[in-house]
Amino acid sequence: MRPGRPNPRAPTAPTEPATTYEATPMTAPSSPRLKITYATLRNDNEELHRLFEAGIEKARAQLGKHYSNHINGQPQHGEGEFEDRSPIDDSLLLGHFAKGTRQDAKDAIAAARAAFPGWSGTPWQERVVLLRKAADLISERQMELGALMAMEVGKNRLEALGDVEETADLIRYYCDQFEAHDGFDHRMGNLGDDAVHTRSVLKPHGVWAVISPFNFPFALSGGPAGGALVAGNTVVFKPSSDAPLLGIKLYEILAEAGLPNGVFNYVAGPGETVGSELQENDDIDGIVFTGSFEVGFELYKSFARDYPRPVIVEMGGKNPTIVSRKADLEEAAEGVMRAAFGFGGQKCSANSRVYVERPVHDEFVKLLADKTRQIKLGDPLGRENWLGPIINRKAMARYENAVGEAKREGQVVVGGERVTDGELGKGHFVAPTVVTGLPPSHRLFRDELFVPFVAVAPVDSIDEAIELSNDSPYGLTAGFYSEDQEEVQRFLDRIEAGVVYVNRRAGATTGAWPGIQPFGGWKASGSTGKAGGGLYYVQQFLREQSQTVVD
Numbered sequence: 001m002r003p004g005r006p007n008p009r010a011p012t013a014p015t016e017p018a019t020t021y022e023a024t025p026m027t028a029p030s031s032p033r034l035k036i037t038y039a040t041l042r043n044d045n046e047e048l049h050r051l052f053e054a055g056i057e058k059a060r061a062q063l064g065k066h067y068s069n070h071i072n073g074q075p076q077h078g079e080g081e082f083e084d085r086s087p088i089d090d091s092l093l094l095g096h097f098a099k100g101t102r103q104d105a106k107d108a109i110a111a112a113r114a115a116f117p118g119w120s121g122t123p124w125q126e127r128v129v130l131l132r133k134a135a136d137l138i139s140e141r142q143m144e145l146g147a148l149m150a151m152e153v154g155k156n157r158l159e160a161l162g163d164v165e166e167t168a169d170l171i172r173y174y175c176d177q178f179e180a181h182d183g184f185d186h187r188m189g190n191l192g193d194d195a196v197h198t199r200s201v202l203k204p205h206g207v208w209a210v211i212s213p214f215n216f217p218f219a220l221s222g223g224p225a226g227g228a229l230v231a232g233n234t235v236v237f238k239p240s241s242d243a244p245l246l247g248i249k250l251y252e253i254l255a256e257a258g259l260p261n262g263v264f265n266y267v268a269g270p271g272e273t274v275g276s277e278l279q280e281n282d283d284i285d286g287i288v289f290t291g292s293f294e295v296g297f298e299l300y301k302s303f304a305r306d307y308p309r310p311v312i313v314e315m316g317g318k319n320p321t322i323v324s325r326k327a328d329l330e331e332a333a334e335g336v337m338r339a340a341f342g343f344g345g346q347k348c349s350a351n352s353r354v355y356v357e358r359p360v361h362d363e364f365v366k367l368l369a370d371k372t373r374q375i376k377l378g379d380p381l382g383r384e385n386w387l388g389p390i391i392n393r394k395a396m397a398r399y400e401n402a403v404g405e406a407k408r409e410g411q412v413v414v415g416g417e418r419v420t421d422g423e424l425g426k427g428h429f430v431a432p433t434v435v436t437g438l439p440p441s442h443r444l445f446r447d448e449l450f451v452p453f454v455a456v457a458p459v460d461s462i463d464e465a466i467e468l469s470n471d472s473p474y475g476l477t478a479g480f481y482s483e484d485q486e487e488v489q490r491f492l493d494r495i496e497a498g499v500v501y502v503n504r505r506a507g508a509t510t511g512a513w514p515g516i517q518p519f520g521g522w523k524a525s526g527s528t529g530k531a532g533g534g535l536y537y538v539q540q541f542l543r544e545q546s547q548t549v550v551d
């Protein structure tokens with residue numbers, strides 16, 4: 001135990017969690033609200049659940065509609081439609097979405113290009129006003145949007161509400177940055193001749209493509225789009241085909257906030273057509289992609305053609321946690337359980353491998369297994385359920401393959417099966433799984449699985465654990481548990497990851513928040529070394545012009 005710290009709390013059942021509801025003095029649009037972040041541990045607030053129930057009702061009233069793409073502020077129909085069904089229950093049809101084509105993507109790019117002079121010529125202060133309005137609309141509709149997200153991707157209540165509010169806060173943060181830097185227009189020095197005036201001005205590039213993943217369907221759409229837009233770029237946005245509904249909601253809110261036609265265009269459709277057009281079209285000036293390494297790295301390599309253009313790719317992770325023999329094991333087990341299984345391991349920051357010093361390995365595994373058994377799996381719309389389904393059949397197949405390998409080559413300590421009890425048989429529910437007994441070189445310690453599956457291995461030293469942690473192409477997040485300050489410093493000095501946490505009960509590797517924990521990956525996890533929700537992010541949507549004018 002660290003001196004001066006209270007005793008670890010009694011094990012917190014994930015179903016009756018313990019929270020840090022923080023009031024939101026700076027962001028509340030009209031009345032004081034609760035801010036739900038990913039580090040919010042408890043869900044025992046009656047008011048919150050009353051509001052969420054009302055959000056579910058509003059959300060249900062919107063299901064089953066037909067949605068167009070939106071180009072230059074006008075609906076455009078695409079080539080037929082695709083259905084968006086809930087992973088909770090395959091018979092729950094969320095909506096029919098126009099299937100965008102290459103031509104739709106081309107039209108959207110042309111619309112964005114036409115809108116660029118007007119938008120980039122709008123004073124940045126006016127852009128900030130519109131984007132802050134969008135952020136406030138998002139916060140006002142947090143419950144309804146959270147309910148739709150729970151239905152669309154299977155997040156539990158707090159995770160869904162966190163994703164919605166993070167979107168608003170990312171947009172606000174980029175607006176804050178613009179204000180703090182006076183619109184990124186600064187006077188420079190001279191060499192003694194006062195007749196020479198030089199300014200450094202950051203200017204937008206033009207048209208950006210925003211391509212987003214299914215797992216943070218709002219925050220990783222609205223966040224990057226918000227950065228591009230406040231900087232004066234126009235946007236063509238392609239949501240994940242697993243989450244087009246939250247995408248259209250973002251479009252509707254930006255339109256309602258008053259963005260002019262053509263500034264933000266929405267084209268849903270397959271990566272192979274709409275996505276490919278966005279990466280191949282010469283009229284795209286920059287691209288911001290969040291998703292898998294496989295897609296993101298190809299995009300990164302192919303995007304430069306006649307000359308370099310900015311490309312921000314945020315990709316996968318295989319995030320390690322290290323548990324020292326000097327750790328508070330209960331705290332470590334809680335943090336790992338939350339980070340490995342929160343949203344079914346489908347966060348890029350999910351903890352999927354754990355290296356534990358040998359003397360405490362068995363005790364740690366027992367604590368982790370106990371906490372995992374307490375997880376309440378079920379319909380994530382229900383207040384009592386902490387863990388919902390995984391996104392689709394492909395994810396279930398990945399889970400089943402991993403479990404099969406673990407059973408053959410190691411031990412499955414807990415979990416390891418599909419869950420089909422009662423209504424759960426209608427969705428993609430799998431048991432959170434802890435495995436041991438695999439060599440650290442095993443592919444289950446190397447490949448991103450993106451399912452609720454964590455592998456644990458003993459190590460002989462912290463140095464060995466750090467080496468194993470770094471022996472991965474990925475470098476997104478990492479966690480460490482130790483009461484020894486020297487060990488903590490060694491970890492901080494040597495770990496190769498963009499986001500690191502020490503002794504964090506709320507999540508060993510997960511739960512960043514804009515303006516608090518900048519979020520971005522190293523190595524195969526990200527291309528720029530600049531993190532979302534951080535000090536250097538929004539500048540990536542701008543290019544510097546040095547302007548010297550002599551009297």
Ligand code: NAD
Nearest residue numbers: 212213214239240271275276291292295314315316317348
């Ligand atoms: P994905 O790569 O399958 O899809 C991401 C987006 O790319 C989707 O909109 C998809 O339609 C589109 N796409 C697919 N093929 C394309 C192509 N050829 N050209 C252009 N676009 C194409 O990823 P996913 O399954 O939606 O999301 C999960 C992945 O995202 C995981 O690997 C996760 O680690 C990663 N992720 C990373 C971060 C981060 O910040 N580093 C955050 C969230 C998710």
